Amino acid sequence: MALRGQSVPRLEDARLITGRGRYTADIQLAGQLTALMVRSPHAHARIRSVDGDRARALPGVHAVYTGQDTKGVLNPIPTAWLPPGSDLATTDHPALAWDVVRYVGDAVAMVVADSLAAARKARDLIEVDYEPLPAVTGVTEATAPGAPLVHEGVPGNRALFWHAGASTDEVEAALRQAEVRVRLPLVQQRLIPNPMEPRAAVAQYDPSTGKLTLWATSQNPHIHRLLVAGVLGLPEHRVRVIAGDVGGGFGSKIACYPDEVLVAHAARELRRPVRWVEERREHFVATTHGRDHVEEVELGGTRDGILTALKVRARANLGAYLSTAAPGVPTILFGLIVNGAYDIPHVAVDVEGVYTNTTPVDAYRGAGRPEATFLIERLVDRFAREVGMDPVEVRRRNLVAADRFPYTNALGITYDSGRYHAALDRALAMLDPGQVSRHREEARRQGRLLGVGVSTYVEMCGLGPSEVAGAVGFQGGLWEHALVRVLPTGKVMVMTGASPHGQGEETTFAQLVADRLGCSLDDVEVMHGDTDLVSMGWGTYGSRSTAVGGGALSVALDRVVDKARQVAAHTLEASVGDVVLEAGRFYVQGVQDRSVAFAEVALKAHLAWSLPAGVEPGLEAQASYNPTNFTYPYGTHVAVVEVDPETGDIHLRRYIAVDDCGPRINPMIVEGQVRGGVVQGIGQALWEGAAYDRQGQLVTGSLMDYALPKARFFPPIETDALETPAAHNPLGVKGVGETGTIAATPTIVNAVLDALAPLGIHNLDMPLTPERVWQAIEASGWKAAAGGQGGVQA
Amino acid sequence: MTLAAFAYQRPRSLAEAVEAMAEAPDARWLSGGMSLLPMMKLELAAPPALLDLSGVEDLRGIRDEGDFLHIGAMTRHVELARDPAVRRDAHLASLAAERIGDPQVRNRGTVGGSLAHADPAADLPAALLALDAEVEAVSARGRRALSVQDLLLGPMMTALEPDELIVAIRIPKHTGHRQAYTKVPHPASGYAVVGVAVAIHEEGGRVRQAAIAVTGVALKAFRAARAEAVLAGQAVDQEVLAEAAGLVCDGQDVLGDVYASAAYRRQLAQVVTRRTLEGLR
Known part of the structure; x- marks a missing residue:
């Protein structure tokens, strides 16, 4: 089974x-x-x-x-x-x-x-x-001349300065040569995790x-x-x-x-x-907060929509102290993938990390990759509008083609595999352009503005090769450990260095064991989270547990099966090479009536009354798995929204998520991760945002003020999946814990700005609260026709 | 988020409740506990004693009293929302009750508790103002009636004496009036950023009586008198509705906060009022 x-x-x-x-x-x-x-x-x-x-x-x-x-x-x-x-x-x-x-x-x-x-x-x-x-809370005021210092020994409150990609000169030259340049000031507001x-x-x-x-x-x-x-x-x-x-946890x-x-x-x-x-x-x-970037980003390309150069300047608010992973989030996890899923030859990234008198900022679901995805997805839309093309068409022309993998981007990281165009096509087929036109017409009649937003994202996760951890300054190994202990009755205990806290690995890891050994799920106990019990582990974050922890488990299972096969072969008086494990029994290949149950082999291994020469008693194996690359899940998300121009209210009409996280061990759990991530990502786009006053008091300090997404805010989320394996890990899996927050935020903002484009509104800061949208509409000079019927040609 | 210690009593009758309050003047009435208990957990209130009214039978029940509906103060929001008599004769109260908080709050929270708490963004005060309801209050000194209008003084402030208890709400029947409540909830708290309650009585194609009450917009729920006056006696058309809606915040000091500035709230109140009126046509 x-x-x-x-x-x-x-x-x-x-x-x-x-x-x-x-x-x-x-x-x-x-x-x-x-x-x-x-x-x-x-x-x-x-x-x-x-x-x-x-x-x-x-x-x-x-x-x-x-x-x-x-x-x-x-x-x-x-x-x-x-x-x-x-x-x-x-x-x-x-x-x-x-x-x-x-x-x-x-x-x-x-x-x-x-x-x-x-x-x-x-x-x-x-x-x-x-x-x-005197206190400073935002990066702009903290880096202004004469700003109060958070730490006396840190001039300018500058915690770090980091550059990646080509030289700024090279990229500026490429931008100057570009036929079309677009520039956006972006604010990616501070979020409060709230598990x-x-x-x-x-x-x-x-x-x-x-x-x-x-x-x-x-x-x-x-x-x-x-x-x-x-x-x-x-x-x-x-x-x-x-x-x-x-x-x-969401990173917190x-x-x-x-x-x-x-x-x-x-x-x-x-x-x-x-x-x-x-x-x-x-x-x-x-508890640590997330995001909090202020950015100036610029994208150049040709009139026929080919992207050539990207320049990113980000200032990241790190809060009052450097939290455990904080310096890596706005640098490594952000800067190396700012080009997103697009083949852009010239890219330069400058990041300034800034101390402020605020709660420390660290990883929050996506950690750096949502920030990267937001900027590139917003820029691509802005660019498409500037060259007068459909944003989908610009994406199509620049997405890394399926035959170019493994693909190394301009920042030096190598994307493992993907069918980016196929995911885009799948999502657009689900969208159904005919239905969109009908909805658009219906909205227009009722005085509302309809918008469609797309994001074709890619992210890097499954952290990561130990050598890379060292190269990027992470003070840990990032490999993962697993131990599989088969008891005399054939029951199985697994000890994993992954530390799931909602992701469901007690189930998916049991599925891997039961699938491999042919036992039932009930025969498997997955244990984690205790340093006296688990030999070693680097934990659960960065969507790494199934790719890396699952990889370790897979290798350990191979070792258990190898040993059991030797014991089985000895029992069946066959050569090891002829013995295969199928559905919980070892068979001599081609001889169906000569077999022994896995549980029986486990007992024999423990009794050790008769073992082949050189085989130790017991049936247990462990593995430390060090991946050779990150993994690169990707997909296309599409949102359809309606804006009420009189109130600025945004109505989510549809949300489509097509994701490829490799072969899914448990599609239901994957779907749960996608949905949870999507609503959290939409939360950033529409509702969430930490606000400090001038004295540094958090004015959004409770769930009565800080708006977390509620189930009733959402239409049904329509999902589908592609399964393109990551060639470099044993399970081919890529990770899916963060794709939702990475993809959803720009998808929604792009959709709202698509709705507002006829009014000449091309950028808005998040969260897109009704007031903020209404103020922008007011400032655009748009006026409702008599009786509230919209005067806009949508 | 833990409660400090307090004394607790659960009187079995109104007389017993009034007597208990006389003996423990610093006590607070506990009805549904949907506002008081969170305030205590947040250390915004620290009453030394609570008098739990859930055992007082006299405070329960909805009765038809001819021209009025009598609503016991301990009536839960969910009961108000579903009661057939209320839905027929004072529909607006049901409509507002349906929009309060979440199912848990509606199952626990009470009509009397909501009024006595007097949150400036609560839903019921708007509906009850528009319905010209009055409350009956009791203390050791006796019983008195006062209109909801007179009851509400400001944010979390009422005309009730500290030892006084709302025992019932009396709503004049509005059978056949067109009624609606529209709420724009705050995405975090669920309270009304703007809530507009409307009851219109038309005869012969003209408005005979118009009541518009608004919550969430000012320091207390209020009746939009000038907007009502525009409608009175009119054969209503789009223009009249728009004119009335434009006056809905007239004379009010409109609130502004981090989520919605005063200018935006005013706009929202006008749009919501106009659409609510349009929806009734």
């Missing part, structure tokens, strides 16, 4: 949707204490003093830690991505600020008490004396063994082990990090945060378990 490719229900769902998941906040240990953080209400201030004496005196309070207490005791939290040649100005990120607070939400003290009530009372009694300092489960940490220290156990909401427990051990000064083997069920649970380090420190000091659970409003200020 082929389980690969089947939409089997997710094995993890039964426990998760019946409230039986085991999340970090569910951990209850005897004698467990509660920790709360005191956070800065100022964006930038000098700390004159922190007085915890009154809090310490309260009954039930075990400790109050201030920056002075932890200074010199806890090492600063380092960033883990140091892009070479970027003049990276790293700065110490103390777990507790002791001299200066640099953003609203910066932790200045932690209280540990018997109960939440006692901790709350104590928190209110901690007196912090601040001397407010369903906020962050949490529970720490327990065993003084008899010196071992610290930390339950944490982590996408990468082994990376957390490394960083937490380093910050605490503990030997790595005496730190165990456990990520149980994790309720989503990659980073090592002060909170988990502090909880671990308190557990060690107090010899009591300590638990901290982030509140939702804390999440808004204390």
Whole structure:
């Protein structure tokens, strides 16, 4: 029974949707204490003093830690991505600020008490004396001459400067020679991840063994082990990090945060378990944000629509400190793929990373690739309008053709495989031009403007070859580990270094095992997220777990089968080369009545009463898989929207997503990823956006102000898939966790601007709120005809 | 997001409730808890005691009282939305109740609670203003009636005394009036950026009575008196509707915030009013 490719229900769902998941906040240990953080209400201030004496005196309070207490005791939290040649100005990120607070939400003290009530009372009694300092929140003001400095030692607030591609001179020359040039100022606003489960940490220290156990909401427990051990000064083997069920992350649970380090420190000091659970409003200020670019981008090409040159200048807001992966997001993960799916010969990218008095910015679903895709997809549309061509036709003329793979772009990365034109054709066939014309006419009669937007995206994920990690300064291996342990009864335990937190690998990995060994899904247990259980892992982010973790699993399964085949051949008295595994039984090729069940072979391997010479007892194999390239999922997304010119309201009429992530192990899970990503991507286009006021206060600090997408905002999302294998990994899979947020945002903005094009509106900043759209329409001079019937020729 | 400790009582009758309040003057009434509990979780309110009204039978039920409908204060939004008598005789109240929050809020939240909370962007105040409803309030000092107009003083402010309790809402029957409620919800909070409630009574092709009430736009829900006056006595056509709609915010200090400026809110209110009126024709 082929389980690969089947939409089997997710094995993890039964426990998760019946409230039986085991999340970090569910951990209850005897004698467990509660920790709360005191956070800065100022964006930038000098700390004159922190007085915890009154809090310490309260009954039930075990400790109050201030920056002075932890200074010199806890090492600063380092960033883990140091892009070479970027003049990276790293700065110490103390777990507790002791001299200066640099953003609203910066932790200045932690209280540990018997109960939440006692901790709350104590928190209110901690007196912090601040001397407010001028603050900067946006990259433009932060890089202006004379701007207040976030870190005294970092002039101009410049955290990094990074260049990729051809020289700026070369690309400017190509732009000058271009028959048509278009330029756009783009703002890709700051987003707040908001996974369903906020962050949490529970720490327990065993003084008899010196071992610290930390339950944490982590996408990468082994990376957390490394960083937490380093910050605490503990030997790595005496730190165990456990990520149980994790309720989503979207990148925000990659980073090592002060909170988990502090909880671990308190557990060690107090010899009591300590638990901290982030509140939702804390999440808004204390968990990393995403995106936040201000860009000037320029594209040149010929009158017949051939693109020749692209120049990108981006300023990326990194917040007050460099979070774990932060420096790599707006550089490597952004700059190397700004040309998108198009063959553009001359490309130059300059990125300036900027410190500001805001919450640190790090990976957020897509991490750099949505920013790259947004700029190129917007530019291609703008260019098409300038040369008077259909944006689809311009795409068609510039997409990398199927016969050119592997294709190396102007920035030096090599796209693995793809049928970009085929995906475009499939999506357009679903769109049905006849229906669009009818809808357009209907909208016009009702005084609305209809627009169609397209995005033919490609992204790079499946991070990544270890050598590349080294070359781009990522302080980790990015290979993946898997162990397959077959028990005497033939049941299978898998330990993977992937750390799924919503992606469903407990199911898809079980499908791979059951498919390969011919057992049932129920015979397989997929385990992850515990550093004492899993040999090594680099975690789940960058759509890497199926491509890289699945690759490791595939190699480990091959090894298990190879060994089992030897045992089977010995049993069947056949030569190993003649024995094949089919549907859970080993057969002698061509002799159907000579066979032995896989489970029986497993038993024989464990009993070891009679094994072939040189074969060790047991049936277990592991593999460390290091891919040779990233993977490059791609596709075409199309949106049909209607704009109400009197209110600026945008109505989503249709959304089509055709994606190619290689062969799908579980199409239902892939579809879930696509839909989730799409709505999140549309969220950026239409609703989401973090806003700071001049004093650096987050004015969108709750779910009452910050608009996450709701199911009722959407029409049915129409999906289809191509399956073009990635030739370089064992499963041929490419990853699909981020394609939605990468593709959807420009698709929607392109659609809205298509609707507004007759009014001469060619660019709008996101989110496209009704007011913003209405203001643009007002400024365009458009007026409704009497009775609200639109006066526009659509 | 955790509640601080508080005392809790669940009186079984109106008399018991009034008495309990007299004994614990700092207590707050708890009806559906859809606004008060979130405020307590956010530490915006910290009442030492809650008097839970869910056990008071006198506060429940919808009754026909001749020219009026009597709506018990503890009537849930979902009940108001679905009740056949309300749908027939005060349809606007049902239409507004249908648009409140989400199903969970409509299942828990109450009519009295919503009015007493007086959120300037709540849905019910607009509908009840347009329907000329009045509330009945009770305290240890006795019973009084006041119009919804007089009840609402400002954002989260009412004419109720701290110990006073809304026990019922009385809605004059509007059987046969054309009624509609249009809401533009905030994408995050779900509250009205603009909500327009309209009830029109026509006779012989002319407007005999027009009521237009607006929520979300000013510090409290209001009746658009000048817009109503434009319609009164008119044989309504496109031009009259547009003229009335253009006056809907007349005399109001229109709110502006991060999501919608005052200028945009005004525009939205006018467009929504015009379209709502058009939709009734």
